Amino acid sequence: MALVLLLLLWSFVATSWACPRECRCSLDERGRRGIRCESGGMRDPLPVMNMGTETELLLISAPPGNPNSFTLGPIFKGLRRLEEVHITYSGIPALGAHSFWGLHRLHVLNLTYNHISALMDTNFRGADALRHLDLSHNRIQSVPSAVFRHVRHLRTLTLASNMIPELVPRIFFGLARLERLDLSHNPLGDLQPERFTDVPELRQLSCAGCHLSSISSTLLQTLPQLRDLDLRNNRLTQVPLGIASTALPHLVTLRLDGNHLSFVEKGAISGSPLTSLHLAHNRISRLEINAFANSSIKHLDLSYNRLSHLEPGALEDTLHQLHEIQLSGNSLHVDQLLTVLPKARQLRRLGLGDMGLTRLPPELLRHSRHLHHLNVSANYLTTFSTEVLFNAPHLRSLDLSLNSFRGLDDAFFESVTSATELRTLRLEGNPWQCDQCHAGPLLRWLQDAPDQESGCDEPRVWTCIKCIGPRGVAGVVLSLLPPGDLPACPFTTPSALAVWPTWIEPSLDVMTDEPELPRGQLTRQEDIDIGWSVKKMMREEIYLVIVAGCVLVLLLLALIIVGIVLYNRHSAFYYTYEDDPDKKQKLMRFKESKNNNSTPTKMPAKGQLDATIATIDEMTDIDGSQEVLEEGQNHAPNHSPAIVSNHSPAIVQNHTPNHTQAINHIHEETHTPDISHNHTPPPSHTQSQNIPLENRPSSPTL
Ligand SMILES: *[C@@H]1O[C@H](CO)[C@@H](O)[C@H](O)[C@H]1NC(C)=O
Ligand SMILES: *[C@@H]1O[C@H](CO)[C@@H](O)[C@H](O)[C@H]1NC(C)=O
Ligand SMILES: *[C@@H]1O[C@H](CO)[C@@H](O)[C@H](O)[C@H]1NC(C)=O
Numbered sequence: 001m002a003l004v005l006l007l008l009l010w011s012f013v014a015t016s017w018a019c020p021r022e023c024r025c026s027l028d029e030r031g032r033r034g035i036r037c038e039s040g041g042m043r044d045p046l047p048v049m050n051m052g053t054e055t056e057l058l059l060i061s062a063p064p065g066n067p068n069s070f071t072l073g074p075i076f077k078g079l080r081r082l083e084e085v086h087i088t089y090s091g092i093p094a095l096g097a098h099s100f101w102g103l104h105r106l107h108v109l110n111l112t113y114n115h116i117s118a119l120m121d122t123n124f125r126g127a128d129a130l131r132h133l134d135l136s137h138n139r140i141q142s143v144p145s146a147v148f149r150h151v152r153h154l155r156t157l158t159l160a161s162n163m164i165p166e167l168v169p170r171i172f173f174g175l176a177r178l179e180r181l182d183l184s185h186n187p188l189g190d191l192q193p194e195r196f197t198d199v200p201e202l203r204q205l206s207c208a209g210c211h212l213s214s215i216s217s218t219l220l221q222t223l224p225q226l227r228d229l230d231l232r233n234n235r236l237t238q239v240p241l242g243i244a245s246t247a248l249p250h251l252v253t254l255r256l257d258g259n260h261l262s263f264v265e266k267g268a269i270s271g272s273p274l275t276s277l278h279l280a281h282n283r284i285s286r287l288e289i290n291a292f293a294n295s296s297i298k299h300l301d302l303s304y305n306r307l308s309h310l311e312p313g314a315l316e317d318t319l320h321q322l323h324e325i326q327l328s329g330n331s332l333h334v335d336q337l338l339t340v341l342p343k344a345r346q347l348r349r350l351g352l353g354d355m356g357l358t359r360l361p362p363e364l365l366r367h368s369r370h371l372h373h374l375n376v377s378a379n380y381l382t383t384f385s386t387e388v389l390f391n392a393p394h395l396r397s398l399d400l401s402l403n404s405f406r407g408l409d410d411a412f413f414e415s416v417t418s419a420t421e422l423r424t425l426r427l428e429g430n431p432w433q434c435d436q437c438h439a440g441p442l443l444r445w446l447q448d449a450p451d452q453e454s455g456c457d458e459p460r461v462w463t464c465i466k467c468i469g470p471r472g473v474a475g476v477v478l479s480l481l482p483p484g485d486l487p488a489c490p491f492t493t494p495s496a497l498a499v500w501p502t503w504i505e506p507s508l509d510v511m512t513d514e515p516e517l518p519r520g521q522l523t524r525q526e527d528i529d530i531g532w533s534v535k536k537m538m539r540e541e542i543y544l545v546i547v548a549g550c551v552l553v554l555l556l557l558a559l560i561i562v563g564i565v566l567y568n569r570h571s572a573f574y575y576t577y578e579d580d581p582d583k584k585q586k587l588m589r590f591k592e593s594k595n596n597n598s599t600p601t602k603m604p605a606k607g608q609l610d611a612t613i614a615t616i617d618e619m620t621d622i623d624g625s626q627e628v629l630e631e632g633q634n635h636a637p638n639h640s641p642a643i644v645s646n647h648s649p650a651i652v653q654n655h656t657p658n659h660t661q662a663i664n665h666i667h668e669e670t671h672t673p674d675i676s677h678n679h680t681p682p683p684s685h686t687q688s689q690n691i692p693l694e695n696r697p698s699s700p701t702l
Contacts, residue, residue: 020047032056032083040066042090048075056081056105062089072099079103086110094118101126110134112158118142125150136160136182143167149174160184160206167191172198184208184230193218206230208255217242226251232278233258239268249273257281257301264291264314271295280304280326287314298322303351304329310336319343326351328375334361342367353377353399362387375399377426384408386415389422397424401455405430406468407438413445416452426455427465434467434478437489446479 019025023037033056040062051058058079062068068090076082076099083105092114100106106127116138124130130151140162148154152174164186172178178199188210196202202223212234220226220242227250231240236259243254244267253276254269261282268291269277276299284305290313292300297318307330315322322344327337328351337352338361347368352360357379365371371392381403389395389412405427416422432439446462456464462479470487 019052020050022047025052028057034059036060038062040068040089042068042070044070046070046075048078051079053078054081055079057084058082059084059086060088060090061086064089067091072096074098074101076100076103080105082106084108084110088113091115095120095123097122098125100124100130103127104129106130108132108134111138113137115139119144119147121147124148127151128153130154132156134158136162138162140164143171145170146173148172151175152177154178156180158182159186162186164188167195169194170198171195175199177201180204182206183210185210187211189213191215191219193222196222199223201225203250204228204230208232208234210234212236215240215242217245217247220245221247224248224250228253230255231259232256235260237261239264243274244268244270244272246271252276254278262286264288266290267293269295269297275299277301287311289313290317291315292318296321299324299349301326301351302330303327303353306330307332309333310340312339315340316343320345322347324349328353328355328377331356334359334364337364341365344368345370347371349373351375353379355379357381360384360388362391366391368392370394372396376403378402380404382406384412386411389415389419393419394421395419396421397426398422399424399426399455400430401426402429406433407440408442410441410444413441416445417448417450422452424455425450425452427462428455430465431468432465432478433469434473434476434481435470435487435489439467439478440483440486443478443481443483443486447483 019035020037022039022042023035025033025035028034033052033054035051035055035057036059038059038061042060042062046060060068070090070092071094072087072092073096076085080102082103084107085100085103086108088110090113092111094116095111097120100109100123103126106129109127109130109132112134114137116135118141119135121144124133124147128150131153133148133151133154133156136158137160140159141164143159143164145168148157154175155177157172157175157178157180160182161184164183166188167183172181172195175198179201181199181202181204184206185208188207189212191207191210191212193216196219200223203225205223205226205228208230209232212231213236215231215236217240220240224247226248229251230253232255236256238261239254239256242248243251251272251274254274255278257278257280259282261279261284263284263286264279266288268288270290270293273296275296277297278299278301280301280303282305284302284307287302287307287310289311292315295318298321300318300322301324303326307327310332319340320343323346325341325344325347326349332355334357341347341350341364345367348370349372350365350368353375354377357376358381360376360379360381362385365374365388369392372394373396374388374392375397377399378401381400382405384400384405389398408427416425427442432442434443442465446465453459454462454464456462463477465478467473467476467478467481470490472487473481473485
């Protein structure tokens with residue numbers, strides 16, 4: 001016993017903990033001996049000889065400008081105590097045979113951001129304690145059957161962002177304890193249920209961006225332990241059947257954002273234990289009645305879909321239990337919201353951004369006493385009722401950015417100050433009118449150093465609130481303006497000031513004052529308040545005048561064009577009868593005569609009139625594409641500007657199909673072929689390596 005102790009002590013002293021020159025060596029937060037080499041530029045051979053045998057954590061990475069480039073042989077032989085190995089951004093082209101042999105303590109192997117193109121049967125032999133294997137962001141095209149059978153204790157396997165074209169049979173053989181599998185961003189196209197029979201314990205499956213167009217319900221039945229299913233950015237057209245069935249008794253989170261769903265079927269998730277359903281960025285225009293009946297949904301994300309109305313019964317059953325609903329980016333009218341939201345009394349988080357709202361009626365949120373987060377960003381709000389803040393005493397964040405606020409009154413900031421739980425208030429991107437009346441209360445509040453964070457780049461520093469007007473202070477950061485320097489109110493009639501803020505005045509609401517804000521493709525919703533409809537009428541009158549003006553101008557233009565065309569019937573004649581050899585000869589003769597008489601005085605009077613107008617032909621000549629044009633159509637007349645210039649370019653184009661063809665031809669040739677969507681599966685090595693398990697060599701014994 002003493003001998004053993006002595007031996008241990010000796011070995012401890014003898015193996016002084018060496019550190020390679022380009023690395024840092026230190027204990028990590030768990031007291032493990034770690035070597036970190038992150039300066040980059042490392043080449044073969046790795047300085048493993050300088051690494052102490054006691055090393056437990058090895059991290060080799062590189063900054064973007066100075067990547068590593070080396071290979072992995074059986075270099076870790078002397079580092080038997082390694083528990084974690086992270087080698088990233090190092091250009092590793094492949095894993096050697098038995099590279100990790102004998103690393104019986106290795107738990108984490110992270111080889112992301114390398115150039116590995118294939119996995120081989122011998123790669124993971126001997127690393128029998130491995131729990132987490134991350135091979136994402138490589139170039140893996142082939143993963144042979146049963147390649148992971150040597151790492152039977154694996155819990156997490158990440159193969160995301162590779163080029164795996166298909167899952168070969170028994171690919172996950174031996175991974176009976178696997179809990180998390182990430183296959184995202186591989187061009188798989190299909191998930192065959194049989195491939196997943198080897199991983200019955202899977203809790204989390206991700207296949208985002210896998211080009212999937214459907215999910216079979218058999219697959220879901222194969223994975224009864226599933227809790228979290230991420231199928232974002234695929235091509236699914238419906239919520240996978242079987243979610244609603246009892247096949248997945250533990251499913252909690254389902255992500256289907258960015259798919260091609262156009263509606264949510266009746267009973268699509270009825271009876272499922274699902275609590276989080278993410279359906280953002282689909283094409284959903286319809287939620288069928290009872291779509292969520294008997295479900296346990298608490299978090300529902302429907303943002304950026306095409307919902308324009310809500311069936312009364314669609315959400316009915318879930319509303320009372322909803323903690324979160326995201327409706328941003330839909331063109332739901334505020335009246336639609338009024339039929340739904342007041343029933344959602346448990347709501348914690350509400351997203352109503354980018355919906356074209358011009359008003360937010362306080363009764364919308366009268367019953368949402370538990371609201372923590374309210375987002376009404378990117379709408380057209382000009383006022384915000386303090387009642388909302390009083391009704392939601394636990395509000396933690398309020399996003400009013402990118403609206404049409406020109407100012408906010410003292411009452412608003414008083415209620416903000418008294419909202420003790422409000423941590424974040426976003427106000428940037430509004431057309432702040434920095435005079436005493438509009439921005440005065442805001443500036444006074446800012447100068448009191450509010451507790452809230454601003455959402456500006458520097459937290460709590462309100463530098464992203466900029467003045468749009470009046471002229472003297474446009475573009476200035478509001479919080480940097482001394483309060484005395486705020487310009488006086490534009491129309492300071494004291495009564496107007498006291499009763500109602502001046503920004504209501506139509507004279508301030510000229511369209512040209514509107515900032516150009518990114519508010520999706522939605523149009524502003526109609527105002528309903530009587531007070532606002534005056535404004536609206538003014539606006540509509542302006543629109544009417546503009547439209548009428550446009551129509552008049554168009555009519556005039558049309559008249560002029562018709563006149564010109566009639567006037568120049570003869571030249572049009574040449575083109576219409578282009579194929580007629582007689583006419584063509586005539587034209588050629590005319591052309592020759594024109595070329596000979598280069599002085600304008602000898603030109604036909606008609607051509608003389610409009611010779612200054614550039615035609616498409618002239619333009620192409622200038623561009624030097626004359627050769628191509630002529631090559632394409634030797635028989636076509638070489639129009640002189642004097643003849644064709646009478647036509648508007650559009651007409652010329654119509655009459656000279658050959659020219660346009662030739663031009664298109666040029667475009668086609670210079671166009672680089674777009675291969676990004678053209679997925680051609682790389683030559684598959686998988687077949688050859690797909691030998692039956694029985695024929696495989698057994699593990700080597702040492
Ligand atoms: C592997 O390294 C990458 C890059 O440093 C990191 O993002 C990822 O979380 C790591 N994976 C594991 C399993 O530690
Ligand atoms: C919801 O559950 C009840 C009772 O369990 C059942 O009668 C009803 O049909 C279910 N509704 C739907 C839409 O599945
Ligand atoms: C509010 O919603 C908008 C539009 O959907 C979004 O861009 C923004 O990030 C959200 N704000 C917060 C604080 O989540």
